[in-house]
Amino acid sequence: MALHFIGAISGTSVDGLDLALIDVDPVVPRIIDATTEPIPGPLGDSLRALALPATGDVNLMARADAELGELIGQAARAFAGDRPVRAIGSHGQTIRHDPRAKPAHTMQIGDPHRIAEISGIDTVADFRRRDVAAGGEGAPLVPPFHEALFKPPKGERVVVNVGGISNITILSPDLLTGFDTGPGNALMDAWIREHQGLAFDRNGAWSATGRVNPDLLTDLEQDGFVRAPPPKSTGKDFYNLDYLRMRLKGSEDPADVQATLTEFTAASISWAIERWAPSSADIVVCGGGRLNDDLMHRLGRRMGSRRVMKTESLGVDGDAVEAAAFAWLAYRFLERLPGNSPTVTGAAGPRVLGAFYPANRQIR
Ligand SMILES: Nc1ncnc2c1ncn2[C@@H]1O[C@H](COP(=O)(O)OP(=O)(O)OP(=O)(O)O)[C@@H](O)[C@H]1O
Ligand SMILES: [Mg+2]
Structure with missing residues (x-):
């Protein structure tokens, strides 16, 4: 049976929200659909500002976290349509990434609770921090994909x-x-x-x-x-x-x-x-x-x-690869398979990456 996952990423360029639908069955993942949603101007401005070290505005961060979560949830719901989707892997927006700092840190926003609530689909998010907690760079995570x-x-x-x-x-x-x-x-x-x-x-x-x-x-x-x-x-x-x-x-x-x-x-x-x-x-x-x-x-x-x-x-859409990687990482999470590659990130070992935000079963 086909096993479909959606990946979502608003990359560092803040040029759009990329979504990809993949089929992980039987063994080799296959990208079967992809789209890019525009990010509304004011939200884009907030996300760009939040990525700069000088911006320490917690109110702005809290609002952007909620707004982006809502955008991803709505976009994923529309993109899924009637297709059965096992889970969404949401990367979110990186607003800090400094694995060399003490303590090393990385932070992505885009409230996954809202994604699960709005889409009605199980959501996996926050992929990078476990690798950083294990001494890794938390990036890049795409090489295994x-x-x-x-x-x-x-x-x-x-x-x-x-x-x-x-x-x-x-x-x-x-x-x-x-x-x-x-x-x-x-x-x-x-x-x-x-x-x-x-x-x-x-x-x-x-x-x-x-x-x-x-x-x-x-x-x-x-x-x-x-x-x-x-x-x-x-x-x-x-x-x-x-x-x-x-x-x-x-x-x-x-x-x-x-x-x-x-x-x-x-x-x-x-x-x-x-x-x-x-x-x-x-x-x-x-x-x-x-x-x-x-x-x-x-x-x-x-x-x-x-x-x-x-x-x-x-034969692969070059705009969809990153989003598809996070769909694949959501699949890895559900199977409790490692998402990182320690030879890439330098983490102490393979780790299951991400955290789980279950859908409300009554709405779907
Ligand atoms: N026709 C084009 N000509 C030149 N540059 C382009 C064109 N189309 C897209 N780009 C560049 O690609 C960027 C978006 O690329 P992409 O979405 O892969 O990056 P991203 O969102 O930062 O992703 P990530 O950092 O997660 O890999 C745009 O900001 C722009 O600079
Ligand atoms: Mg992009």
């Missing part, structure tokens, strides 16, 4: 997710590794929002008009994160406008800055691949950044003879 979906029959392959932050999964025959490589769209989005009031640089059209500023690129490269060895993870509490402003003289041409940020994103991904996956000939890209032609062009140039492709080449 990438492995289930994309592991090649032989040889090595790298999966790159270019969301707000970029992360890679290295699928080699005997070891699963993966880590955040640095920025994805976060810095490019922040800069174009600041200069042109746009949410993102569509197809990289603006960055393609600029010239890379070598001094700025060198400065960015020495940020302490991109060259650090894994396990490692980061968030928008690090890669934000303040991070960039600290490195600008003020005289730079804005289009050149955008070109440099795009180059930096491509460079940080390619350094990670060259250093940690030197024998991978295949690079498979998912996440919104794969639609940025200028970024893909820069990445392709840096990757030389390796084959850079989108997940669509393997």
Whole structure:
């Protein structure tokens, strides 16, 4: 019998709420449907503000937690329609992520009680904190799902997710590794929002008009994160406008800055691949950044003879992979199977990730 799960994630870019429906039966998960719901402007503004270290507004957080939970619950109910769904895996919105702090912490909001109440579907949420409690980075959590979906029959392959932050999964025959490589769209989005009031640089059209500023690129490269060895993870509490402003003289041409940020994103991904996956000939890209032609062009140039492709080449919707991963993690939770990979996150061991929010059985 088909076993369906919904995954929901509003990623670090706050560009929309991604939903995916997967079938985990018989063994290999299959994405059978996906959609993206818009996030209302004021809620988006709150979520973006809450991700910044300077925002310590508990009232704002409490309201955004409730509003986002309501949005996810309604979106999941509409998306499920008449289809029987065993459970929802909800990632929520990351508002803090600092596994290097003492105590290490990560926090996602989007009230799962509301999701269960509104959707009438069992909900699993809060996936990252158990891994952090076990000494791990709490991120990335997608590599085991990438492995289930994309592991090649032989040889090595790298999966790159270019969301707000970029992360890679290295699928080699005997070891699963993966880590955040640095920025994805976060810095490019922040800069174009600041200069042109746009949410993102569509197809990289603006960055393609600029010239890379070598001094700025060198400065960015020495940020302490991109060259650090894994396990490692980061968030928008690090890669934000303040991070960039600290490195600008003020005289730079804005289009050149955008070109440099795009180059930096491509460079940080390619350094990670060259250093940690030197024998991978295949690079498979998912996440919104794969639609940025200028970024893909820069990445392709840096990757030389390796084959850079989108997940669509393997028959998988590159906008649905992350959401589908959390559907799969909800399934893992219900089966009490580990969701993390200690070789990825550095946790003390495999752990069942998430917490359970049962649906009200009388309403469905
Ligand atoms: N046509 C496009 N051209 C350029 N960039 C695009 C395009 N479409 C989407 N993007 C970029 O992709 C981003 C959204 O990507 P995605 O949804 O994968 O990231 P996310 O929500 O941060 O996810 P996560 O961080 O969880 O992986 C947008 O903010 C934008 O920067
Ligand atoms: Mg998104």
